Amino acid sequence: MPRALIIDGKSIAHRLRLEVAAGVAHLQRARGVVPGLAVVLVGEDPASQVYVRTKMKATRDAGMISLEHKLPAGTPEASLLTLLAELNGRADVHGILVQLPLPSHIDTRRVIEAVDPAKDVDGFHPINIGRLASGACTLAPCTPAGCVILAKSVRSDLTGLEAVVIGRSNIVGKPVAQLLLNENCTVTVAHSRTRDLPSIVRRADLVVAAVGRAEMVRGDWIKPGATVIDVGIQRVPAADGRSRLVGDVAFDEAVDVAGALTPVPGGVGPMTVACLLKNTLRAAWASSQV
Numbered sequence: 001m002p003r004a005l006i007i008d009g010k011s012i013a014h015r016l017r018l019e020v021a022a023g024v025a026h027l028q029r030a031r032g033v034v035p036g037l038a039v040v041l042v043g044e045d046p047a048s049q050v051y052v053r054t055k056m057k058a059t060r061d062a063g064m065i066s067l068e069h070k071l072p073a074g075t076p077e078a079s080l081l082t083l084l085a086e087l088n089g090r091a092d093v094h095g096i097l098v099q100l101p102l103p104s105h106i107d108t109r110r111v112i113e114a115v116d117p118a119k120d121v122d123g124f125h126p127i128n129i130g131r132l133a134s135g136a137c138t139l140a141p142c143t144p145a146g147c148v149i150l151a152k153s154v155r156s157d158l159t160g161l162e163a164v165v166i167g168r169s170n171i172v173g174k175p176v177a178q179l180l181l182n183e184n185c186t187v188t189v190a191h192s193r194t195r196d197l198p199s200i201v202r203r204a205d206l207v208v209a210a211v212g213r214a215e216m217v218r219g220d221w222i223k224p225g226a227t228v229i230d231v232g233i234q235r236v237p238a239a240d241g242r243s244r245l246v247g248d249v250a251f252d253e254a255v256d257v258a259g260a261l262t263p264v265p266g267g268v269g270p271m272t273v274a275c276l277l278k279n280t281l282r283a284a285w286a287s288s289q290v
């Protein structure tokens with residue numbers, strides 16, 4: 001049986017990061033501006049700490065300035081909103097990212113809406129979501145943007161493809177559906193209440209799995225030759241008593257059916273960081289033009 005092309009997210013992300021670094025140098029030469037990204041982390045969630053560290057290192061590696069604001073878990077919402085107002089007003093800060101999830105006493109929606117849409121490099125502000133939904137060019141959420149780049153690395157024109165997105169989160173499912181619609185796909189968004197999910201996934205030329213359930217999508221759900229983008233990442237116990245990272249797709253089964261497939265790790269994850277840098281550069285260019 002032919003095995004799927006393994007989509008190398010690591011190397012595609014590396015190339016994008018080099019392009020961003022070149023763009024940073026160009027912006028500095030042309031306008032004397034060095035892009036600055038402020039990352040705000042509230043609390044000590046271990047996974048969030050790793051993500052923030054990775055994002056900050058990548059920012060510096062691209063020649064940008066990285067500012068970290070680490071706040072204790074008990075930080076009042078009002079203090080976080082005050083910090084965001086200050087960052088919104090700083091000319092040397094072009095991008096602001098508040099790492100999610102936030103502690104439960106903080107209203108996430110209020111925080112997202114407090115970020116200046118022009119600095120919203122996560123693309124989560126309702127203004128940017130609205131622009132995305134209306135097909136305008138905007139700061140798009142990073143993981144969804146990365147998924148589309150990976151899909152287009154297999155086939156540059158996605159026009160007319162049947163795309164099935166599994167998951168309807170605000171961070172991935174909904175925005176990736178909008179991006180794929182903008183790429184002229186016929187998009188179905190499936191979720192936990194969807195009836196007969198396997199038969200819906202079997203229709204798809206392009207599957208984006210973003211449910212957060214380890215290896216839920218089985219090989220016999222995949223249409224032969226389909227492109228499969230796996231957004232999930234979970235640590236599960238391995239047979240040898242250690243643990244291993246898996247996605248939402250049963251890789252060993254899907255690899256014998258799909259035409260192309262992202263690995264976990266090394267697929268979507270590195271693209272999220274690269275797209276964050278791309279958005280920061282874009283926000284810095286836009287601010288230097290006004």
Ligand code: GUN
Nearest residue numbers: 097098099100101122142
């Ligand atoms: N937590 C999980 N994914 C993301 C993301 O893309 N951005 C932010 N800010 N937090 C996250």
